[in-house]
Amino acid sequence: MPVCLSLPFRCLPRSLLSQPLTPPPACPRRGEIRPLFQRVLGPRRTGHQTPGGSSPGGRKCLRESVGSPRPSLAAGPKPAAPGGEATARRSWRKSPFPGSLCARPDGSSPRPNLVRPEAARAPLPRAGRRPGTCSTCGMEREPGDGSLFFRGLQNRSREKVKLRKRKSALYLSPQESARRRGLLGENIYLVLFTIALRICNCFLVQTSFVPDEYWQSLEVAHHMVFNYGYLTWEWTERLRGYTYPLIFASMYKILHLLGNDSVQLLIWIPRLAQALLSAIADLRLYSLMKQLENQQIARWVFFCQLCSWFTWYCCTRTLTNTMETVLTVIALFYYPLEGSKSMNSVKYSSLVALAFIIRPTAVIPWIPLLFRHFWQAQRKLDLILHQFLPVGFVTLSWSLIIDRIFFGEWTLVQYNFLKFNVLQNLGTFYGSHPWHWYFSQGFPAVLGTHLPFFIHGCFLAPKRYRILLVTVLWTLLVYSMLSHKEFRFIYPVLPFCMVFCGYSLNHLKMWKKPALSVLFLSNMLLALYTGLVHQRGTLDVMTHIQELGYNNNLNKSAASVFVMMPCHSTPFYSHVHHPLPMRFLQCPPDLTGKSQYLDEADVFYQNPLSWLYKEFHNNSTLPTYLIIFNVLEEEISAFLISRNYERTATFFHTHLPEGRTGSHIYIYERKLKGKLYRR
Template sequence: MEAMRSRRAGAVQLRKRRSKLYSKEEAAAGAAGLFGESVYFVVFAVVFRVVNCGLVQTSFVPDEYWQAIEVAHNMTFNYGYLTWEWNEGLRGFTYPLLFAVLYKVLYWTGKDDVSFLIWLPRLLQAVFSSIADVRLYGLVRRMENSHVAKWVYLSQLCSWFTWYCSSRTLTNTMETVLGTLALYYYPLEGSPTKNSTKYLLFVALAFLVRPTALILWVPLLLYHFSKEQKKLDLLIHQCLPVGLLTLGGSLIIDWMYYGKWTIVQWNFLKFNVVQNLGSFYGSHPWHWYVTQGFPVIIGTHLPFFVHGCMVAPRRYRILLVAIVWTLLIYSTLSHKEFRFIYPVLPLCMIFCGFSFSNIKRWKKAAIGLLVLSNLLPALYTGLIHQRGALDIMTNVQQLCHKENSSLLVLMPCHSIPYYSHVHCPIKMNFLECPPDLEDHDTYIDEADVFYASPLAWLNAEFYDSRRLPTHLVLFSVLEQEISPFLTRNNYVRAASVFHTHLPEGRIGSHIYLYEQQVL
């Protein structure tokens, strides 16, 4: 009996020593690096994403400007354009406020040069993405070991779509960052440390930035709740305070800028999910994410992801459930985009890492294939495809130095950035395309009216030559159709920039800037 008691006491002491040792190791790691990870991975991740940022010089979707830095420019400098979503209270000011603070600092220090306004928000977003990279590595190192963690880290850095999006000022990018940080603190089975408050805080912040972020977290939250023994404590002492703090902060920020109490998260979900009015901007078949969307964004990681799902420990199956759930829920919505499912990629990289850690033969060949097959699309989409929308803004910026300059953008609405990339209050107009919120059967937006008969629209709009803008921006496919208008009003091509090798419909291979010559 005494021997048994002695062994039990010894086991208790051993567990205590191990617990203290773990705490000391964690504290030492925290002192060595900013995020509790090794200095090497922190520094490398930041440098990698900063280089990543510099090598992404193309446009992706309008929201990276019009729902982020364009709003921040308006908040800071009191001029600019807010899209219809802001008039309807569908968007929150919490995310743009991040860049507005940055812009305000630049203004106070007299450094609000247009190049800083363009690049610093992207650099800031790149740094946030690097933090997420490090946390993803740290999660797997803590749950498994450094060997598996390094393969997950490599998979993450090799992802062409993450490269393409990680430095863009998209709500989807910040949603992905916050979701990864939340995952780091999520109480997965077998996790040596648990901090429900922190993970719930990051989930709540992701919800504020983009309410659909909750879709990914529904199965994870339900799983946590089902496994939690003190369910009432979880709800009262953790969920409720975090929810009140974050939602309350969001309400106050939006009240300051809207001038009234506005629950933008509900308005956003009502428009995009309940009413499904996002279909106004295009619709896809229900299977699009499964047959096209997901295979494209995961790219050549796909076979490693599938293999990883088979060899990963059982406790990670909840992450696979979350991935499948997200794809299925988004598949029910008519309007689909690649970026909507970007937040599932970090979860996929965990399974890819398990795949590489279990490959015994042809590992070097597999790594070489992965790197090369992702490098080419990353560089092409980052440096070449759709770069004209940004390149033409260099020419537009020159209008700030010309008296009485005005610009009309004859392109699909929101094709190029706006005042955030010009930073002077010249008169600019573009073809607008707000959706029909009142359900009119015969509603046609201004852009569609224009493209139905461009020459007729221009002749009707500018019947008085005194109303003509001094400059026009248009895609090359439109030039021939409106050439009589251009000739008659003495417009000459002042600049031409390459845009894409894949012109389609209203999108041309080049973008032209026309200037009216004074006779």
């Protein structure tokens, strides 16, 4: 016997729902089902006559035909049923639930024909019926009012409907969407991970790179706040501005007002601030690529940026090049690239102007980008008059005011800087390289094992990224025309290269895991070696000097230090934070145009022993401590013995000594009246 189903009817096979079905014949004995039938399936459109001559509007009872042949879609109208029963053809395609309402007890799907054979229309015997059921179809009646009901429908009406919680961002309110995005428009866990990584990066870089990371930032800031320190010739000639050192001077002033201006805080607080800014730049690069492409490519670019050994080596240092790189990446986030959703001409031009104030050569990578923006702008005059000129005027005025306060007169340091380094090309005093150095050595060394992925990505990246490739090539060409070349000069375009490296990794199909392993391990080993081992002696020796100065202050004894190494090899008062008399070999360039000019360091290294005897002919002027590289020890050993100097400390510096730079640093201490100044 067929068993009536409960709602909903969507559990029926889809094949049954697509066929035109014939409505069941009317049941003359039960008329209670029509109201429920109309509520579920809607009002019927046509009727049919019943065997008893009832009207077309007669009451209906749901039936199921068992064993009837499957109707064909091309069979046409249904023939009249036996016994003179005329059945009108009716299409149930538009019904909300077109199909059978019954199923067999074994769970199999019934045939779609709703008209049972004549033999199956006989009333069910009373012996086989339960009380309260239909005699024809066997459906149960409700005991109260005699109407039929579906148990499933009744049970569902009493249950509370629980809707599935939507996880898509389309269903979130603006407040919830902002909370889910977290800081900087990205996931909060990604932001915290990046910041934590750069903080670890900061503490895992304990080596020196170039003198400018101390002498052009921290040393100037220390002099601004504590009124003692050393200002190099760039500041006396006004080639540098105070905008960048003012950032660290503000930190020093706060620490001084709080009474926590210890030497360790003076060293690490500026570096931690630089690490935080670098983390923001990394996140901006990731967000930009996610806007331009998709999250998968953005992750590969982000991975390349984080595992770059040169980025790890430089991004936490207090170099003007590091700040220039940070501002360049953040400005690129607001630059109107094709597909970018965060373009803002005022923001990106302000960041470019600030980078120019800090380091005037920062405008070099932006020349092709600015020209492209101007070329594609529809309202070129408005772009210049309403955006570029106001931003440039405000930032340049700010720089002039700051330099006026500290120099004492109006000075345009950006012009002096470009005049000295570009127009007069006096940077060759500190070394020169052949024109192809960046292409043959500098750029491959900075990229490292990223180089093959960069070349591969240049052929895969879409056309809209050609402007980034043009920017990289333009920067290399411009810097190649200058005689003085350094690795750090091309650091600002390194994040541009990571875009192409990310494209290469995304398109790798074979050997992807080995390539990633080689890329990660090679960069990690190189980053750890350069950050913890290579050229660390100059920082360790200043820590030792700081401790010596502190002990001498407690003992109330006078002491002095003379650093007999290439000029600016070590930090100075910013890493000692004690007014200890210190001296080093100076090396200012010749600004008068003399030929055969030699600075103090060059004169010293021509004949170190003769220079020492001539400089310290009187024992009263001898310094307490001498700091030298090990390569100089043999040449001045006679002076050390005659003046009662004794080696008291040795520090490792590098595995790659070169020229005047040795592998170790020695500290010699002078005996005075049989007493040795020790820690």
